Amino acid sequence: MIEMTSDTRAAGRHGGMPAYTDVPRFDVAKVRADFPILTREIDGHPLVYLDSANTSQKPRQVLEVLADHYEHHNANVARAVHTLGTEATDAYEGARAKIARFIGASTAGEVVFTKNSSEAMNLVAYSFGHAGADVDPRFRLGPGDEVVISEMEHHSNIVPWQLLCQRTGATLRWFGITDNGRLDTSNLDELVNEKTKIVSYVLQSNILGTINPVAEIVRRAHEVGALVMLDASQAVPHSPVDVTDLDVDFLAFTGHKMCGPTGIGALWGRAELLDAMPPFLGGGEMIETVKMEGSTFAPPPARFEAGTPPIAQAIGLGAAVDYLTSIGMDAVRWHEKELTAYALDALTEIPGLRIFGPEVPVGRGGTISFALDGIHPHDVGQVLDAEGVAVRVGHGCARPTCARFGVPAVTRASFYLYTTTEEIDALVRGIGSVRKLFS
Structure with a gap:
């Protein structure tokens, strides 16, 4: 890569x-x-x-976009027909489209705004283990099933899976680390097996700097019917990343490490997987209809963006993408x-x-x-x-x-x-x- x-x-x-x-x-x-x-x-x-690697500094080009939004276009999105609301909505969705192009997504609808990559990974973890006959088999998790991570993960890609396994009775397993700081894939075929439901690991380590292999792990995971998620928080800011080339199923990253504001991140997921996932949070604008007897939900990405989203932050991240693209x-x-x-x-x-x-x-x-x-x-x-x-x-x-x-x-x-x-x-x-x- x-x-x-x-x-x-x-x-x-x-x-x-x-x-x-x-x-x-x-x-x-x-x-x-x-x-x-x-x-x-x-x-x-x-x-x-x-x-x-903790947080990047912000260029003037991003700071000016943030100031301009608050000074001239501030309004809530997807809720109003007045001029300011339309301008804010266009800028917010425009940022989504920029980010989709930046990571090689097929459509902007595959990009879900979150507050950071931690929330993005929690969102995916939450989708597993729901009871009910209508749950997509790929997201069914229980005793006998396995989740695979690695020993070099950020806590954000450890704790959500630990909680999931505690909740469902599934087993958490992990890749080790070699003495020279590389991911140990020597037992790949044994570790990722027919019991594996998802493999979630870091593309670039935030401690070791190691850039991990993708192709061989994705090949093995898909061979046994497992999904693959990458924590790309330390990769997307620093090198070209194309989700189509990677052939993974989910990818998470955060804005504040790539010249953008804090409080904004993104989950990319294959459209058909996002369609199959249940809501993560309930609230305004993530619904289709609401009755006292029950609710139906909007299609992705709106389904996963309950309440007023981080509007200015998303627009600022779009400006950061423009800045990095220009360089x-x-x-x-x-x-x-x-x-x-x-x-x-x-x-x-x-x-x-x-x-x-x-x-x-x-x-x-x-x-x-x-x-x-x-x-x-x-x-x-x-x-x-x-x-x-x-x-x-x-x-x-x-x-x-x-x-x-x-x-x-x-x-x-x-x-x-x-x-x-x-x-x-x-x-x-x-x-x-x-x-x-x-x-």
Whole structure:
């Protein structure tokens, strides 16, 4: 899905390939000028923002669209015939269409707006295990059935399935992680079997940076009649993603990690599967008819968007998609691969530093988690912050992954389209300050 650029300077000893001259590029300085927050200083130091896997910063183009909506077009959607209502509805549905094109969906109706990817995954999990003769067999779940996830999941792709299995009596199983941070698919045919109802796993790990295989897992799952869901929260913002090419059944991602606002995410699902799924939440605009004796429900995506939706946030996400499209996702991908190779070269030279996940820039994204011998990650994060370097510390909402590698927490640096090699140099200097302070 993601290939490595062989730019000589960026690849270093981890790349090992001849330089390419025809890879897509963009002007990083020009991009950085679009992000007002990057001009900030922290304690007298220029802000070095290396926490984009947590949440990305927002370009002026998105902020201006949000302001314009609230100043000139603010109204509820799908409820009014007045001008403002029509304008808001057109912008909201226009954003849905942009997002559908961005991920290669067949129709805009396959895109359901949620408040984040966590809600999207909960929505799918909720669809399984409902009682009644009218339930689609693909969503029937009970004792003897199995759900497969992986050990490297974000908690959002663990807890909903745990709750589902507790509710239905189904069994939760999972792929392990190899010592070098790859998904262990050595037991794929045994793990994904005729008992499996759904396989749900992360496309790119938020802790290890690992980009997981898709084709072989989808082939096996569909062979035994199971559905496949991808958590693409760390993939859609960073590389081209096409749901048709992936051939999965569901895909979840979130807006705030891809230059969009908080409070907005999306679930993509095959149209015929969404049609077969029961409502997740009840309320306004998700209905067809309501009587005191019972209700019928609207077709997707409205069926899953009860109540007033995150209107401005969806419109802002549409603006973020416009922004990323104007730069080019291939260019974003290459930029981050070069940064990752550069960072791996620099960090592996630091004594006492242990990297979790692949130590080569192939099959991994721009997220690098590490530990310093004898120094708690919270101390690392505080010292780095004092020098203006923002990183994530803790278990990263992926505690089982940390447990797999025998640590309670990690320090995580994550890159995006506005990150520079100079900022990675600042991280390395900051780590030097940490080691000096705790030596």
